[in-house]
Amino acid sequence: MREAKKITKAASLAPILYPLTGRADVGSLGGLALTAFWIALAIWSGLTLGVFLLSHRLKVVLRIVVTTLFFFSPVLWGGMILLREEVFDEQTVQVKETTQGPLKVAGATFPAGSTVWYDQTGSVFDQHVLSGRHTRRALREIHSPQPVSWGDVRITGLKFDEGSTAIDVDLDGDQVIDGWSCAVGGFGIDMGLTQDGPKLRSCWLSAPRQWHGRVVPAGANVSRVGDTDDWDWIPPD
Incomplete structure:
Protein backbone atom coordinates (compact mmCIF):
# COMPACT_ATOMS: atom_id res chain seq x y z
CA MET A 1 0.00 0.00 0.00
CA ARG A 2 2.83 2.36 0.87
CA GLU A 3 4.55 1.68 -2.46
CA ALA A 4 1.30 2.31 -4.32
CA LYS A 5 0.96 5.68 -2.60
CA LYS A 6 4.53 6.56 -3.60
CA ILE A 7 3.79 5.70 -7.24
CA THR A 8 0.58 7.77 -7.16
CA LYS A 9 2.47 10.71 -5.70
CA ALA A 10 5.24 10.37 -8.30
CA ALA A 11 2.68 10.28 -11.12
CA SER A 12 1.02 13.40 -9.75
CA LEU A 13 4.37 15.19 -9.89
CA ALA A 14 5.06 14.13 -13.47
CA PRO A 15 3.33 17.18 -15.05
CA ILE A 16 5.87 19.38 -13.28
CA LEU A 17 8.49 17.91 -15.62
CA TYR A 18 6.55 19.32 -18.57
CA PRO A 19 7.75 22.83 -19.47
CA LEU A 20 5.36 25.67 -20.12
CA THR A 21 4.65 26.10 -23.81
CA GLY A 22 3.37 29.25 -25.48
CA ARG A 23 0.18 29.22 -27.51
CA ALA A 24 2.12 30.12 -30.64
CA ASP A 25 4.31 27.03 -30.22
CA VAL A 26 1.33 24.77 -29.65
CA GLY A 27 -0.37 26.14 -32.74
CA SER A 28 2.51 25.14 -35.00
CA LEU A 29 3.25 21.61 -36.19
CA GLY A 30 6.67 21.68 -34.54
CA GLY A 31 5.15 22.96 -31.32
CA LEU A 32 2.57 20.17 -31.28
CA ALA A 33 5.23 17.55 -31.86
CA LEU A 34 7.37 19.04 -29.08
CA THR A 35 4.37 19.15 -26.77
CA ALA A 36 3.57 15.51 -27.44
CA PHE A 37 7.23 14.60 -26.83
CA TRP A 38 7.38 16.31 -23.45
CA ILE A 39 4.05 14.82 -22.35
CA ALA A 40 5.24 11.34 -23.33
CA LEU A 41 8.58 11.94 -21.59
CA ALA A 42 6.84 13.08 -18.42
CA ILE A 43 4.55 10.02 -18.39
CA TRP A 44 7.45 7.66 -19.14
CA SER A 45 9.57 9.28 -16.43
CA GLY A 46 6.75 8.69 -13.95
CA LEU A 47 6.52 5.04 -14.97
CA THR A 48 10.30 4.70 -14.68
CA LEU A 49 10.16 6.12 -11.16
CA GLY A 50 7.44 3.58 -10.38
CA VAL A 51 9.69 0.75 -11.60
CA PHE A 52 12.51 2.08 -9.40
CA LEU A 53 10.27 2.16 -6.33
CA LEU A 54 8.78 -1.30 -6.97
CA SER A 55 12.23 -2.85 -7.36
CA HIS A 56 13.36 -1.81 -3.84
CA ARG A 57 14.09 -5.41 -2.88
CA LEU A 58 16.85 -5.66 -5.50
CA LYS A 59 20.43 -4.67 -4.84
CA VAL A 60 21.18 -1.04 -5.55
CA VAL A 61 23.31 -1.70 -8.65
CA LEU A 62 20.79 -4.14 -10.14
CA ARG A 63 17.97 -1.77 -9.27
CA ILE A 64 19.69 1.05 -11.19
CA VAL A 65 20.39 -1.25 -14.16
CA VAL A 66 16.77 -2.42 -14.36
CA THR A 67 15.43 1.12 -14.09
CA THR A 68 17.88 2.44 -16.72
CA LEU A 69 17.00 -0.36 -19.16
CA PHE A 70 13.31 0.33 -18.66
CA PHE A 71 13.76 4.07 -19.29
CA PHE A 72 15.74 3.56 -22.48
CA SER A 73 13.74 0.54 -23.70
CA PRO A 74 11.79 2.53 -26.38
CA VAL A 75 15.09 3.75 -27.86
CA LEU A 76 16.60 0.27 -27.73
CA TRP A 77 13.50 -1.25 -29.29
CA GLY A 78 13.43 1.35 -32.07
CA GLY A 79 17.14 0.76 -32.73
CA MET A 80 16.56 -2.98 -33.01
CA ILE A 81 13.75 -2.42 -35.54
CA LEU A 82 15.93 -0.11 -37.64
CA LEU A 83 18.83 -2.56 -37.47
CA ARG A 84 16.60 -5.42 -38.55
CA GLU A 85 15.30 -3.38 -41.51
CA GLU A 86 18.82 -2.33 -42.49
CA VAL A 87 20.31 -5.82 -42.25
CA PHE A 88 17.49 -8.13 -43.33
CA ASP A 89 15.22 -6.08 -45.62
CA GLU A 90 15.93 -6.31 -49.33
Whole structure:
Protein backbone atom coordinates (compact mmCIF):
# COMPACT_ATOMS: atom_id res chain seq x y z
CA MET A 1 0.00 0.00 0.00
CA ARG A 2 2.83 2.36 0.87
CA GLU A 3 4.55 1.68 -2.46
CA ALA A 4 1.30 2.31 -4.32
CA LYS A 5 0.96 5.68 -2.60
CA LYS A 6 4.53 6.56 -3.60
CA ILE A 7 3.79 5.70 -7.24
CA THR A 8 0.58 7.77 -7.16
CA LYS A 9 2.47 10.71 -5.70
CA ALA A 10 5.24 10.37 -8.30
CA ALA A 11 2.68 10.28 -11.12
CA SER A 12 1.02 13.40 -9.75
CA LEU A 13 4.37 15.19 -9.89
CA ALA A 14 5.06 14.13 -13.47
CA PRO A 15 3.33 17.18 -15.05
CA ILE A 16 5.87 19.38 -13.28
CA LEU A 17 8.49 17.91 -15.62
CA TYR A 18 6.55 19.32 -18.57
CA PRO A 19 7.75 22.83 -19.47
CA LEU A 20 5.36 25.67 -20.12
CA THR A 21 4.65 26.10 -23.81
CA GLY A 22 3.37 29.25 -25.48
CA ARG A 23 0.18 29.22 -27.51
CA ALA A 24 2.12 30.12 -30.64
CA ASP A 25 4.31 27.03 -30.22
CA VAL A 26 1.33 24.77 -29.65
CA GLY A 27 -0.37 26.14 -32.74
CA SER A 28 2.51 25.14 -35.00
CA LEU A 29 3.25 21.61 -36.19
CA GLY A 30 6.67 21.68 -34.54
CA GLY A 31 5.15 22.96 -31.32
CA LEU A 32 2.57 20.17 -31.28
CA ALA A 33 5.23 17.55 -31.86
CA LEU A 34 7.37 19.04 -29.08
CA THR A 35 4.37 19.15 -26.77
CA ALA A 36 3.57 15.51 -27.44
CA PHE A 37 7.23 14.60 -26.83
CA TRP A 38 7.38 16.31 -23.45
CA ILE A 39 4.05 14.82 -22.35
CA ALA A 40 5.24 11.34 -23.33
CA LEU A 41 8.58 11.94 -21.59
CA ALA A 42 6.84 13.08 -18.42
CA ILE A 43 4.55 10.02 -18.39
CA TRP A 44 7.45 7.66 -19.14
CA SER A 45 9.57 9.28 -16.43
CA GLY A 46 6.75 8.69 -13.95
CA LEU A 47 6.52 5.04 -14.97
CA THR A 48 10.30 4.70 -14.68
CA LEU A 49 10.16 6.12 -11.16
CA GLY A 50 7.44 3.58 -10.38
CA VAL A 51 9.69 0.75 -11.60
CA PHE A 52 12.51 2.08 -9.40
CA LEU A 53 10.27 2.16 -6.33
CA LEU A 54 8.78 -1.30 -6.97
CA SER A 55 12.23 -2.85 -7.36
CA HIS A 56 13.36 -1.81 -3.84
CA ARG A 57 14.09 -5.41 -2.88
CA LEU A 58 16.85 -5.66 -5.50
CA LYS A 59 20.43 -4.67 -4.84
CA VAL A 60 21.18 -1.04 -5.55
CA VAL A 61 23.31 -1.70 -8.65
CA LEU A 62 20.79 -4.14 -10.14
CA ARG A 63 17.97 -1.77 -9.27
CA ILE A 64 19.69 1.05 -11.19
CA VAL A 65 20.39 -1.25 -14.16
CA VAL A 66 16.77 -2.42 -14.36
CA THR A 67 15.43 1.12 -14.09
CA THR A 68 17.88 2.44 -16.72
CA LEU A 69 17.00 -0.36 -19.16
CA PHE A 70 13.31 0.33 -18.66
CA PHE A 71 13.76 4.07 -19.29
CA PHE A 72 15.74 3.56 -22.48
CA SER A 73 13.74 0.54 -23.70
CA PRO A 74 11.79 2.53 -26.38
CA VAL A 75 15.09 3.75 -27.86
CA LEU A 76 16.60 0.27 -27.73
CA TRP A 77 13.50 -1.25 -29.29
CA GLY A 78 13.43 1.35 -32.07
CA GLY A 79 17.14 0.76 -32.73
CA MET A 80 16.56 -2.98 -33.01
CA ILE A 81 13.75 -2.42 -35.54
CA LEU A 82 15.93 -0.11 -37.64
CA LEU A 83 18.83 -2.56 -37.47
CA ARG A 84 16.60 -5.42 -38.55
CA GLU A 85 15.30 -3.38 -41.51
CA GLU A 86 18.82 -2.33 -42.49
CA VAL A 87 20.31 -5.82 -42.25
CA PHE A 88 17.49 -8.13 -43.33
CA ASP A 89 15.22 -6.08 -45.62
CA GLU A 90 15.93 -6.31 -49.33
CA GLN A 91 17.92 -3.64 -51.11
CA THR A 92 19.51 -3.38 -54.54
CA VAL A 93 23.21 -2.74 -55.11
CA GLN A 94 25.22 -2.60 -58.32
CA VAL A 95 27.86 -5.29 -58.76
CA LYS A 96 30.64 -5.07 -61.32
CA GLU A 97 32.35 -8.21 -62.61
CA THR A 98 34.73 -9.29 -65.35
CA THR A 99 33.65 -12.38 -67.29
CA GLN A 100 35.93 -15.39 -67.11
CA GLY A 101 34.49 -16.97 -70.26
CA PRO A 102 32.13 -16.18 -73.16
CA LEU A 103 28.75 -14.77 -72.12
CA LYS A 104 25.68 -14.71 -74.38
CA VAL A 105 23.49 -11.64 -73.88
CA ALA A 106 20.39 -10.86 -76.01
CA GLY A 107 21.73 -13.10 -78.76
CA ALA A 108 25.22 -11.56 -78.85
CA THR A 109 28.20 -13.54 -77.54
CA PHE A 110 30.58 -11.40 -75.50
CA PRO A 111 34.14 -12.72 -75.05
CA ALA A 112 35.99 -13.41 -71.81
CA GLY A 113 37.26 -10.20 -70.24
CA SER A 114 34.02 -8.31 -70.83
CA THR A 115 32.84 -6.01 -68.04
CA VAL A 116 29.36 -6.65 -66.66
CA TRP A 117 27.20 -4.63 -64.26
CA TYR A 118 24.42 -6.40 -62.37
CA ASP A 119 21.63 -5.08 -60.16
CA GLN A 120 21.85 -7.48 -57.21
CA THR A 121 18.82 -7.57 -54.91
CA GLY A 122 18.88 -9.06 -51.41
CA SER A 123 19.42 -8.19 -47.76
CA VAL A 124 22.73 -6.92 -46.40
CA PHE A 125 23.04 -10.29 -44.64
CA ASP A 126 22.63 -12.11 -47.97
CA GLN A 127 24.90 -9.70 -49.84
CA HIS A 128 27.85 -9.85 -47.47
CA VAL A 129 27.57 -12.63 -44.88
CA LEU A 130 26.31 -15.21 -47.40
CA SER A 131 28.37 -13.70 -50.26
CA GLY A 132 25.36 -13.21 -52.52
CA ARG A 133 24.19 -16.82 -52.49
CA HIS A 134 20.55 -15.86 -51.83
CA THR A 135 20.38 -12.72 -53.98
CA ARG A 136 18.69 -12.09 -57.33
CA ARG A 137 20.57 -10.57 -60.25
CA ALA A 138 19.51 -8.58 -63.28
CA LEU A 139 22.10 -7.74 -65.95
CA ARG A 140 22.02 -4.01 -66.67
CA GLU A 141 25.10 -3.30 -68.79
CA ILE A 142 27.92 -5.13 -70.54
CA HIS A 143 31.03 -3.88 -72.37
CA SER A 144 33.34 -5.89 -74.60
CA PRO A 145 37.06 -5.20 -75.05
CA GLN A 146 36.60 -5.93 -78.77
CA PRO A 147 33.78 -5.59 -81.33
CA VAL A 148 30.96 -8.13 -81.13
CA SER A 149 28.56 -9.11 -83.93
CA TRP A 150 24.88 -8.67 -83.08
CA GLY A 151 22.90 -9.62 -86.14
CA ASP A 152 24.22 -7.32 -88.88
CA VAL A 153 25.46 -4.75 -86.35
CA ARG A 154 28.91 -4.45 -84.77
CA ILE A 155 28.70 -3.40 -81.15
CA THR A 156 30.92 -2.98 -78.10
CA GLY A 157 28.24 -2.81 -75.44
CA LEU A 158 24.58 -3.21 -74.47
CA LYS A 159 22.62 -1.48 -71.74
CA PHE A 160 19.20 -2.52 -70.38
CA ASP A 161 16.81 -0.12 -68.64
CA GLU A 162 14.43 -1.55 -66.05
CA GLY A 163 10.83 -1.38 -67.25
CA SER A 164 11.76 -0.81 -70.90
CA THR A 165 12.02 -3.23 -73.81
CA ALA A 166 14.45 -0.95 -75.64
CA ILE A 167 18.14 -1.83 -75.55
CA ASP A 168 20.75 0.93 -75.62
CA VAL A 169 23.57 0.01 -77.99
CA ASP A 170 27.18 1.16 -78.06
CA LEU A 171 28.18 0.88 -81.72
CA ASP A 172 31.63 0.03 -83.02
CA GLY A 173 31.79 3.10 -85.28
CA ASP A 174 29.19 4.67 -87.59
CA GLN A 175 27.05 2.04 -89.31
CA VAL A 176 24.06 1.68 -91.62
CA ILE A 177 21.23 0.01 -89.70
CA ASP A 178 17.85 -0.67 -91.36
CA GLY A 179 18.79 1.78 -94.09
CA TRP A 180 19.79 4.64 -91.75
CA SER A 181 23.37 5.84 -91.23
CA CYS A 182 23.60 5.82 -87.44
CA ALA A 183 26.33 7.80 -85.72
CA VAL A 184 28.40 6.32 -82.93
CA GLY A 185 28.19 8.14 -79.62
CA GLY A 186 28.11 5.95 -76.57
CA PHE A 187 24.68 4.57 -75.74
CA GLY A 188 22.87 6.81 -78.23
CA ILE A 189 21.19 4.08 -80.30
CA ASP A 190 18.00 2.30 -79.21
CA MET A 191 17.25 -1.13 -80.64
CA GLY A 192 14.68 -3.83 -80.00
CA LEU A 193 15.10 -7.59 -80.07
CA THR A 194 12.66 -9.43 -82.35
CA GLN A 195 12.35 -12.97 -83.70
CA ASP A 196 14.21 -11.77 -86.79
CA GLY A 197 17.04 -10.32 -84.73
CA PRO A 198 17.79 -6.81 -83.51
CA LYS A 199 15.91 -3.93 -85.13
CA LEU A 200 16.63 -0.22 -84.97
CA ARG A 201 14.26 1.92 -82.92
CA SER A 202 16.05 5.26 -82.96
CA CYS A 203 19.44 6.83 -83.63
CA TRP A 204 21.22 10.04 -84.60
CA LEU A 205 22.20 10.22 -88.28
CA SER A 206 25.79 10.51 -89.43
CA ALA A 207 24.72 11.07 -93.07
CA PRO A 208 21.58 12.40 -94.80
CA ARG A 209 18.95 10.15 -96.42
CA GLN A 210 15.98 10.61 -98.72
CA TRP A 211 12.74 9.62 -97.00
CA HIS A 212 9.30 9.99 -98.61
CA GLY A 213 10.54 12.68 -100.96
CA ARG A 214 12.30 14.69 -98.24
CA VAL A 215 15.94 14.86 -97.21
CA VAL A 216 16.52 13.86 -93.60
CA PRO A 217 19.75 15.73 -92.74
CA ALA A 218 22.76 14.43 -90.85
CA GLY A 219 22.41 15.07 -87.13
CA ALA A 220 18.66 14.41 -87.15
CA ASN A 221 17.13 11.90 -84.77
CA VAL A 222 15.04 9.21 -86.46
CA SER A 223 12.68 6.89 -84.60
CA ARG A 224 10.55 3.96 -85.72
CA VAL A 225 6.77 4.38 -85.43
CA GLY A 226 5.72 1.49 -83.19
CA ASP A 227 6.45 -1.88 -84.80
CA THR A 228 5.92 -0.59 -88.32
CA ASP A 229 8.46 0.28 -91.01
CA ASP A 230 7.45 3.95 -90.88
CA TRP A 231 9.72 6.58 -89.34
CA ASP A 232 9.51 9.96 -87.66
CA TRP A 233 12.42 12.33 -87.46
CA ILE A 234 13.47 15.45 -85.56
CA PRO A 235 15.83 17.88 -87.31
CA PRO A 236 19.14 18.76 -85.66
CA ASP A 237 19.31 21.85 -83.43
